[in-house]
Amino acid sequence: MERAKSRKPHAIMIPYPLQGHVIPSVHLAIKLASHGFTITFVNTESIHHQISTARHGDAGDIFSAARSSGQLDIRYTTMSDGFPLGFDRSLNHDQFFEGMLHVFSAHVDDLIAKISRRGDDPPVTCLIADTFYVWTSMICEKHKLVNVSFWTEPALVLNLYYHMDLLISNGHFKSLGNTLRNHACLILDRTCLDNREDVIDYVPGVKAIDPKDLMSFLQVSDIDTNTRSYRILSKAFKDVKRADFVLCNTVQELEPDSLSALQAKQPVYAIGPVFSTESVVPTSLWEESDCTEWLKDRPAGSVLYISFGSYAHVCKKEIAEIADGLLLSGASFIWVLRPDIVGSDVPDFLPTGFKDQAQGQGLVVQWCCQMEVISNPAVGGFLTHCGWNSILESVWCGLPLLCYPLLGDQLTNRKLVVDDWRIGINLCENQMITRDQVSANVKTLMVNGETSSELRNNVEKLKRHVKDAVTAVGSSETNFNSFVSEVRDRIETKLCNNVNGVKLNGLEF
Incomplete structure (x- = not known):
């Protein structure tokens, strides 16, 4: 018993292989390691390759700087997702999701077995996997691991899928x-x-x-x-109900009703926002541009930041209407347009002459450090696809939002931003976007007026809730500490149940 109690928790962490899921998982890994956990963090070979390419070489152990600065026990490894590196996962997402559904679990199983055979000290006792994986409970039952599901989107979205x-x-x-x-x-x-x-x-x-x-x-x-997407969702949200714990990247004060409903079903902890303003772990899938010099000497709150995230696509006509609308608005802007925003086979998607016309008014980059840009005093608004990371970061920086959701949870996130919290407006009210709508709504957001002032007042109130949540006595920090205590107890229970001559992950008791 005493030997079991002295065991240090060792969690394998496996984020879903999309940048919006990897980033909060990286920060959760660092936070857990700073609370005495050993972490084995697993990226797919494809994600690691993209990070390496963005850095013009092998990224190596992405946690090396974090480990040395904080003396953290984080081990880093990569694993195949079942597809060759050259396979276009974005253009062939249905085929890719099929692999995630049927093939990926075998690679996870092999990895855990390999670590067990290696006799790592401490032995693996916990699996923290993205909620979208459908095989978590099966793996945890086989290897006798504590099952932690990490949800990287709003509690409202989890609640709707759950029901x-x-x-x-x-x-x-x-x-x-x-x-x-x-x-x-x-x-x-x-x-x-x-x-x-x-x-x-x-x-x-x-x-x-x-x-x-x-x-x-x-x-x-x-x-x-009968599509792959539906089958994944159906299986994943049956599987999450078997998790020992669910961690949510949200704040109790932002979504009390959905969280209370979920917490009535199983242990669910709101521990957000799970990010860092000074991350030393590389996670960008594209080379980052430094926008500091361009922002220098720009008036406070005068620049609109625009990004549609790391995955969703926008058609060429939509890009053209937004581009023309920006020019019409006269607003200064930084527009992040990743190379595959329309498609990896469509390299030229901006209107002819746009960059020349926008010179002085706007800057177009393929990628940047988002928190570094939106925390700059010159930035006063964010035109967003309503990805959850972007929303949390905007609230943290006190920025109102111009919403243009594209797919998935983004449509529901928009409801929270525009209808519930009233910290943003819609880019367009109709299905078809026009340059005139873009121009008018950019002006509404960026030019001081009644609507803009109301949005800024509302986002400041939310900002206080979010920042209070991560203080030593805040709700997120309290919830995180409770989770750490509870998961340690659960690990001890599992270890104690296996001490009578039972082999747990390669370790004989």
Whole structure:
């Protein structure tokens, strides 16, 4: 018993291989290591290759600087995701997701077995994996590990996925009518059988939400629910209910109702925002430009920062309308346009002559250190795809948002920003974006007026909540400390249950 209690927790951490998931996982790894955990952090070979390419060479151990500065026990390794490095995961995302569904777990299983055979000290006792993985409970049961699910999006989104069964039974998703229509022998009244379009007001912890504000994966017809994306979601959100603990990258004060509903089901800890303003761990998948000199001497709050994240695509026509709208607005801007924003096979997507016309007004870069830019006093607003990391970082920096969600959770995140918290406005109200809309809404956000002032006041209130949460007595820090204590107890329990001649991860008791 005493030997078991003295064991240092050793967690394997596996983020989902997208930059928006890797970044909070990196910071969680550092935070856990600073609280006495040994961490084995696993990136896919593809993600590591992209980070290395962005740095013009092999990135090596990405935690080396963090480890030496903080004397942290973090081990770094890479693992194949089942596809060659040259495979375009973005253009072939369905095929890629299929590999994540069926192949990747075998590589994780092999890695854990390899570490066990190696006899690492301390032995692996815990798995912290992204919630979108569908195999976590299976791996944890096989290797007798504490199962921790890390959710990198808002609690509202987790809550809606968690209650997909309610959406189905109430006809708001995957309605029976859609299923029946697929049988040619049945003639049915289509108007009675489509997914319901009225407000959803029966999900625990969700006051009311319009179907158009559901995540894009929950707005598909039943014809589409055999897709890989749906199968992953269905399996992942059954699997998360078997986790010992769920960590959420959010703040209790921002989403109290959704968190309370989830916490009534299982141990869920809001520990956000999980990021650092001074990270020494490389995570960028593209080479970063230094925007400091361009921002120098710009008036305070005068620059609009624009980024559509690291994964979603925007069509060429949308890029053109936004570009022309920016020029019309006259606002200064920094626009992050990664090389594959339209597609890896579409290198020229900006309107002819745009960069010349924007000279002096705007700067276009393929990537940058976002926190470094948006924390600069010259930046006064953020045109965003509504990725959750970007929203949290904007609130931290006190920036109002201009919202242009593209897919997935971004549609639901927009609801939080615009409708619930009132810290942002929509870039366009219609499905089709126009340069005139862009120009008008950029001016509304960036030019001092009643709307802009209200948004800035509201975001300052949220900023105080978020910064208070990570103080020594704040909700996120308190929740994190409770989690650390609880997971240590759970590990001890598992170890004690295996002391009678049972081999745990290669270690004989």
